Amino acid sequence: MDAHWGPAVCLVVLVRTWALVSGQVRYSVPEEAKVGTVVGRLPQELGLEAGDAEARRLRVVWQGRRASVEVSGASGALVVSSWLDREELCGKSAPCSLRLEVLLERPLRVFPVELEVTDINDNAPLFPAARKNISMAELTTVPGSRFPLEGASDADIGANAQLSYTLSPSEHFTLDVKSPDENRKLLFLVLTKALDRETVPVHRLVLTASDGGRPSLTGTMEVVISVLDVNDNAPQFSQSVYKVQLPENAAEGTLVVRVNATDPDLGPYGDVIYDIDTFEPASGSDLFSIDTKSGEIRLKGSLDFEAVTLYDLQIKAMDKGLPPLSSHCSVELEVLDVNDNAPxxxxxxxxxxxxxxxxxxxxxxxxxxxxxxxxxxxxxxxxxxxxxxxxxxxxxxxxxxxxxxxxxxxxxxxxxxxxxxxxxxxxxxxxxxxxxxxxxxDVNDNAPSFSQAVYTVLARENNAAGAELARLWARDPDEAENGRVSYSVWEGGAGATSSGVGWRPASSYVSVDAESGRLWAVQPLDYEELQALQFEVRAVDAGEPPLFGNATVQLFVVDENDNAPALLPPPGGGLGLVPPAGQVVAKIRAVDADSGYNAWLRYEVWEPRGKGPFRVGLYSGEVSTARALEEADGPRQRLVIVVRDHGEPSRSATATLSVSLVEGGEAALSGAGSQSSSGLGVLLPAEGGFSAGAASSSSNVWLVVAICAVSSVLVLALVLYGAARCAPRAAVLSGPAPATLVCASEVGSWSYSQRQSRSLCVAEGAGKSDLMVFSPNLPPPPAVAAAKDTSHPEPSALLDTVSSPLVLSSPPPFFPSNEINASFLASLQHFHLSSLEDCKTCRLWS
Missing domain, CATH: 2.60.40.60 (Cadherins)
Known part of the structure; x- marks a missing residue:
């Protein structure tokens, strides 16, 4: 402000001069003068002495304004007491005069004083806003378009308020200032070049206003021109072709690729929407999806290299303008093969x-x-x-x-x-x-084959016609007609019969069912007529040509106890002396047409009961004296002898023996018999009737003959046994089992087996048990160790051959019936192996 004091002092002088002329005190002070600046010396203006101002209490009274000047103490000078702002006090009014009243007391007097506040250039031009925003549409706003701008204002007056405007340089805009009058100026922003928002979206210009003060003050306003977007740009992809590879086992939801398109437009014009325009092949429409906002393409199905190896997707990007603009790119997806298909x-x-x-x-x-x-x-x-x-x-x-x-x-x-x-x-x-x-x-390349080459069949005699004897089965592994087997009897021979009948065909005894192989009896079998029968059964298949197989059947008839013992006529003879105790006086002879056990006879004294003078050998049938005869026994004795077999049930016959004591050297024997009983008579001479030496000599001769015969038979048996072991056996009687062995007592009855027995053993001792075994041609039984009594010597080799049937644990599977098996085994269990130890001599019967 010091630079303004020179003009201010001059102004004061002028005011004073003016005041003196007009008779009113006028002062002039520049605005913003410092506090304490002397505006004027009122005592002098009012003609007061120097000391009167304070004594008379000189002061300034403002009219409705705050006091900005006051009278200074003793000097009475009018000084600036506070900040003076002309714009605040007077605004744009010019000149700015303030009316003051100077009050003087003692005596009270009022003097008008006019204070003019002069303007200084303390205010820069001021625009209504620091920024002016203008929006212009690109392309559609043509060059030459004018946009009005508000000018600036300056609180100063006069030359300090004279404004001039300038615009910052721009190739698109210029400033046009119009002055309709001196106090008003119109400003226009003029477009000189078309706008492109994508090139320069916002133009920032500075409008400057300068006043006419010295120095000049300026004010600025920023003019922001926002270029409004129009949809003049289509979206653009970052790549025209996206090449992608995916394995065919990629999981559903796998990201294939993310396409990206940009649109330089703003707002909806720059918002891009993605879509798959076309699929090649068309089946890809079920496999791919695209996010319309992000452009992510993902799998929504399963790839199959074997079906499609390459997919071509045309992707479209479109903005939201009206009308929308769009562009395209291509996504080439190559499917990579994985080993996901088995051969x-x-x-x-x-x-x-x-x-x-x-x-x-x-x-x-x-x-x-x-x-x-x-x-x-x-x-x-x-x-x-x-x-x-x-x-x-x-x-x-x-x-x-x-x-x-x-x-x-x-x-x-x-x-x-x-x-x-x-x-x-x-x-x-x-x-x-x-x-x-x-x-x-199948072809017919297998002949029927029987399970056994030889079948051994046991048949009970007196069986009913049509009774089943066995079942034969031949296996033919071929199938259908080639394996369908039919059976027939292939004629063989029958064994010799007791009736003397010659050879008869096997079909007269047995027959076989063609389909089932069931072997059955044509007629009842009679053991006494037929003991063994051997024939062949032929099995023939239905192939072309037919093939056949044979099996040998050995049929053994098992004896039934159907014959009672029969007594034989007694031989003539007698004894000359009164027999001592143990003397044989007679011999009962009987035969049984049955065989084996059923023909094994035993003799018992039926009458008299108790202790009689006679006894009979259990198996020999020899009647001997049990003690020496006495006169008390009487001249005549009557014995009833019962002959029984061992069958079940047993059959029997009775013989009546009459024993008479006679005088003289001749004994007569008489008797009578029938089928059920017979009578025998024995005359025993009285003492001195026969010569004891003659009787003894006769008995010794017969004993020597018997011993020689037995010895001869034994030798013959050994020879035949050795030959049988070395040579093949006869068809009917051959087989793994030995011949039948029968042991009887000392002079035992063997006549029952003259036709049926194979061997005969005679042992001493009338009270010892006998052994009889019938052994047909059976398959070899399983090896079982026979119990052996170590207290006795080993049996002979001939006896060893008959031990195996005794350890037979079960009947053969081809036995015709369980009834026959039970009967046959029961008969075997009747005998004891220990009985063989008693055999001393054996005879082999052919």
Missing amino acids: EVWVTSLSVPVPEDASVGTVVALLSVSDRDSGANGRVRCWVWPPSPFGLESRFAGSYSLVLREALDRERVSAYEVEVRAEDGGQPSLRGSRGVHVPVS
Whole structure:
């Protein structure tokens, strides 16, 4: 402000001068003068003395304004007391005069004073706003368009308020200032060049206003021109072609690619929406989806290299303008193969069943093998599993023949389950397979075969006609007609009969059912007529030509106890002396037409009961004195002898023996008999009637003859036994089992077995048990160790041969009935092996 004091002092002088002329005190002070600045010396103006101002209390009274000047103390000078702002006090009014009243007391007087506040250039031009925003549409706003601007204002007056305007440099805008009058100026912003929002979206200009003060003050306003967008740009992709590779096993939801398109426009004009325009091939529409906002393309299905290897997607990006603008790009998706397909095996031709006599190299089936994968994943190797008579031969790529490598045998394997396996070359490799059922057709290459070459059949005599004897079965492993077996009796011979009848065909005794192989009796069998029968059964299949097999059947008739013992006529003779105790006086002879156990006879004294003078040998039938005869016994004795067999139930016959004591050297024997009983008479001479030496001599002769005969038979038996062991046995009587062995007592009855027995053993001791075993030609029994009594010597070799039937644990499976088996085994259990130890002499009967 010091620079303004010079003019101010001059102004004060002028005011004073003016005041003196007009008679009113006028002062002038510049605005913003410092506090304490002397505006004027009122005492002097009012003609007061220097000390009167304070004494008379000189002061300034403002009219409705705050006091900005005051009278200073003793000097009475009018000084600035507070900040003076002309713009605040007077605004734009010019001049700015303030009316003051100077009050003087003692005496009270009022003097008007006019104070003019002069303007200084203390206010810069001021725009209504620091920023002016203007919006202009690109392209549509043509050059030359004018946009009004508000000018600045300056609180100063006069030259300090004279404003001039300038605009910052711009190639698009200029400033046009119009002055309709001196106090008003109109400002226009003029567009000189078309706008492009994408080039310069916002133009920032500075409008400057300068006043006419010295120095000049300026004010500025920022003019912001926002270029409004129009939809003049289509979205642009970052790439015209996106190339992507995905494995075919990519999971659903996998990100394929993210396309990106940009639109330089703003707002909806720059918002891009993505869409898949076209699919190549069209099946891709089910596999891909795109996010309309982000442009992410994802899988929504499963890829399959074997179906499609390349997908071409045309992607469209479109903005939201009206009308919308769009652009396109291409996404090329290459599907990479993975080993996800196992090899496939197909049977294109199958020639089954294969005859079992087919030659090696016969083609059974044609196979096709393929793998939908490519490269190593699609290379396939094949083989047959499990190892079988079949193999593979490659015809050309992917085609194989299943051929026969070995001869077939339907009876060993009737059908083959062939598995053709294929494996590809992937990592890891995959396998495929195809099962081929190859049945083998039958040819008639097997004859019927019986389970046994020789069947031994036991048949009870007196069986009913039509009774089943056994069931024969022949196996033919062929099938259908080739394996359907029919049976027939192939004539053999029958054994000799007791009636003397010669050879008779086997069909007169037995027959076989053609379908079931059931062997049955044509007529009841009589053991006394037929003991053994051997014949063949033939099994013939229905093949073409038919094949057959034979089996030998050995039929043994098991004796039934159907004959009672029969007494033989007694021989003549007598004793000359009164017999001492133990003397044989008679011999009862009887035979039984049955065989074996049923023909084994025993003798008992039936009458008299108690202790009589006579006794009978249990098995010999010899009647001997039990003690010396006495006169008290009477001249005549009557004995009733019962002869019983061992059958079940047993049969018997009775013989009546009359013993008379007579005088003289002649004894007579008389008797009578019938089928059920017979009578015998024995005359015992009185003392001195016969010579004891003659009787003894006769007995010794017969004893020597008997011993020689037995010895001869024993030697003959040993010779025949050795020959039988070395040479094949006869058809009917051959077999693994030995001949029947019968042991009887000392002079035992052997006459019952003259026709049936095979061997006879005679042992001493009338009270010892006998052994009788019937052994047909049975299969060898299982080896069982026979119990052996170490206290006795080993039996002879001949006796060893009969031990095996005694350890037979169960009947053969071909026995005709359990009834016969039980009867046969029961008869075996009756005898004791220990009885063999008592045998001293044996005779072999042919």
